[in-house]
Amino acid sequence: MSVFFLRRVLTLVATLFAASLIIFLVLDALPGNAAQMLMGADASPDAVRALTVKLGLDQPLTVRYLLWIEGMAVGDLGNSYVYGTPVAGLIAERLVLTIPLAIMSMLITVVLALAAGIYTAANHNKLGDVGVMSLTQVGIALPNFWFAILLILLFSVKLQLLSAGGFAGWDDGIWPGIRSLLLPAISLAVVQAAILARVTRSAVLEVLREDFVRTARAKGLGKREVLWRHVLRNAMIPVMTVMGLQFANLLAGTIVIENVFYLPGLGRLIFQSIANRDLIVVRNCVMLLAAMVVTVNFVVDMLYAFIDPRIKVSNL
Amino acid sequence: MSAPLTASAATAAIAPGAMPATGFWRRALRHRSFVLGAVLSLSVLGAALLSLVWTPWSATDIDIASKLRPPSAAHWLGTDVLGRDIVSLLLVGARSTILVGVIAVGIGLSFGVCLGLVAAARKGWTEELIMRMSDFTFAFPAVLSAIMLAAVAGPGMVTSITAIGIFQIPTFVRVTRGSANAIWAREFVLAARAAGKGSFRITIEHVLPNILSILIVQATIQFALAILAEAALSYLGLGTQPPQPSWGRMLNDAQTLLFQSPMLAVYPGAAIAIAVLGLNLLGDGLRDLLDPRLARER
Numbered sequence: 001m002s003v004f005f006l007r008r009v010l011t012l013v014a015t016l017f018a019a020s021l022i023i024f025l026v027l028d029a030l031p032g033n034a035a036q037m038l039m040g041a042d043a044s045p046d047a048v049r050a051l052t053v054k055l056g057l058d059q060p061l062t063v064r065y066l067l068w069i070e071g072m073a074v075g076d077l078g079n080s081y082v083y084g085t086p087v088a089g090l091i092a093e094r095l096v097l098t099i100p101l102a103i104m105s106m107l108i109t110v111v112l113a114l115a116a117g118i119y120t121a122a123n124h125n126k127l128g129d130v131g132v133m134s135l136t137q138v139g140i141a142l143p144n145f146w147f148a149i150l151l152i153l154l155f156s157v158k159l160q161l162l163s164a165g166g167f168a169g170w171d172d173g174i175w176p177g178i179r180s181l182l183l184p185a186i187s188l189a190v191v192q193a194a195i196l197a198r199v200t201r202s203a204v205l206e207v208l209r210e211d212f213v214r215t216a217r218a219k220g221l222g223k224r225e226v227l228w229r230h231v232l233r234n235a236m237i238p239v240m241t242v243m244g245l246q247f248a249n250l251l252a253g254t255i256v257i258e259n260v261f262y263l264p265g266l267g268r269l270i271f272q273s274i275a276n277r278d279l280i281v282v283r284n285c286v287m288l289l290a291a292m293v294v295t296v297n298f299v300v301d302m303l304y305a306f307i308d309p310r311i312k313v314s315n316l
Numbered sequence: 317m318s319a320p321l322t323a324s325a326a327t328a329a330i331a332p333g334a335m336p337a338t339g340f341w342r343r344a345l346r347h348r349s350f351v352l353g354a355v356l357s358l359s360v361l362g363a364a365l366l367s368l369v370w371t372p373w374s375a376t377d378i379d380i381a382s383k384l385r386p387p388s389a390a391h392w393l394g395t396d397v398l399g400r401d402i403v404s405l406l407l408v409g410a411r412s413t414i415l416v417g418v419i420a421v422g423i424g425l426s427f428g429v430c431l432g433l434v435a436a437a438r439k440g441w442t443e444e445l446i447m448r449m450s451d452f453t454f455a456f457p458a459v460l461s462a463i464m465l466a467a468v469a470g471p472g473m474v475t476s477i478t479a480i481g482i483f484q485i486p487t488f489v490r491v492t493r494g495s496a497n498a499i500w501a502r503e504f505v506l507a508a509r510a511a512g513k514g515s516f517r518i519t520i521e522h523v524l525p526n527i528l529s530i531l532i533v534q535a536t537i538q539f540a541l542a543i544l545a546e547a548a549l550s551y552l553g554l555g556t557q558p559p560q561p562s563w564g565r566m567l568n569d570a571q572t573l574l575f576q577s578p579m580l581a582v583y584p585g586a587a588i589a590i591a592v593l594g595l596n597l598l599g600d601g602l603r604d605l606l607d608p609r610l611a612r613e614r
Binding site: 011015018019023026027137138140141142143144145146147149150152153156157164245248249251252255256259260270271273274277279282286289290293294297 | 448451452454455456457458459460463464465466467468540544547548551552564567570571574575578581582584585588589590592593596597
């Protein structure tokens, strides 16, 4: 276990470093002078120089990069160029929305996908299978932000059940907050669930053809019992791989969906920061999102070994 | 299985796998999802081509006096908030969609296939490096790279094409390397080696032709993904910029008018969904038709 674990941790750390380097190079080295961009083209050179010094942009690139890495290690991400407040605080405020949204939509995705995938595999080539699979084909083709708009049309404009946007916050208890994240979470989940359902179905079908399934049936286990006790556990590996990859899409999706529902999450923060030329906020937000994607894939790798001990051996 | 022992025999052995001409079309026309996918994809392509020579109205001329008209004989699907004809906007929007998709997939395909072929041919640390780099690129979804590029270079079609193209590379690297590795293990490659061919010639003459059908299928599916990404980016204002019409942008405009003209938010989304559905079905169909072994396993 330890060698396998150590290798994965080293890869994780190396990946995070590489990501930080690329983000820093793209956002801080390429554009020239952030102070000039903040003040506009017709600002006086003196004022620009003063701001450059004030923001610490006069230091060499390597120093600024190392300062950033050091800051991330201790949780000090610097101050926003525009608001002057700590970036860490700005991001933390927004994560209160984005993380619950991501978790809610992942939960909905998994429930929908496993239900549809197992149902269709158990009813292979029957009417229900064909029907649900056609639905998933359509689901994959839907842009999630359009599905979100359609949900708004139905639930907010026609039925007037839920609000078309905005976030109630967590101050009045958990339900108003969840209610305002419900449509966004569903619109993110449905498209992902369509993909995951197809993966689940083919993974279950594959395992159903294995010899040990026939053995289990031969020793008298019922169809249902075999499915739940033997098949699912073995079918989980490809399903989890795709789930890990989907998490990246999900985070990218939250950026889009937050803009559809006017939710003050990380995605909206990034957009405001681009509009404000607040590159230090953009840099840290992008780093955070990339780190989340990489970390989730790392966790998925670890879970493989937990679900299927054979993987550890083959990786040693 | 009889192993072809000379290089020329090996080349001959490839031929049936490449593109069986007449049998292919006969089977294709009987394949339901291929036909449906082809019809949908061709209608989007047709719309884009048609917009080059004809649209019912100009897609850029603003006519505030006739804004938000309901569907009529003059404006089949009505007009938008600036009085532009929806049908014309949809037709011209198809053009941006296809343009961005083709170039982005072109970037992903050319870089991805080259890197994948090199990884499979060279093995060792070259392969390791290429694969780690492509794993790493997965950490940056198209929206994320588009955001970074837009923050420094400004939003626009070039930004979205670059971001989507970069995100497409690792998928092509993986698919190419995986299928190329399988070809490298075949006897006819060994035969070609024995006949004195180098890795470059083997890659070009034997590996590439044999993985071509897999790449065509993958490119079709990636095209669909590129269309979805382009739509999201122009919806966010990071992609195609007005006055150039794009489906994503139309949805953004329509969202502020949901209560007045809900249908404005339906048409562009339906257009995106039709294009993506068409390409996905086409990809599935091509997979079945070009590689019968895979079809049986599914």
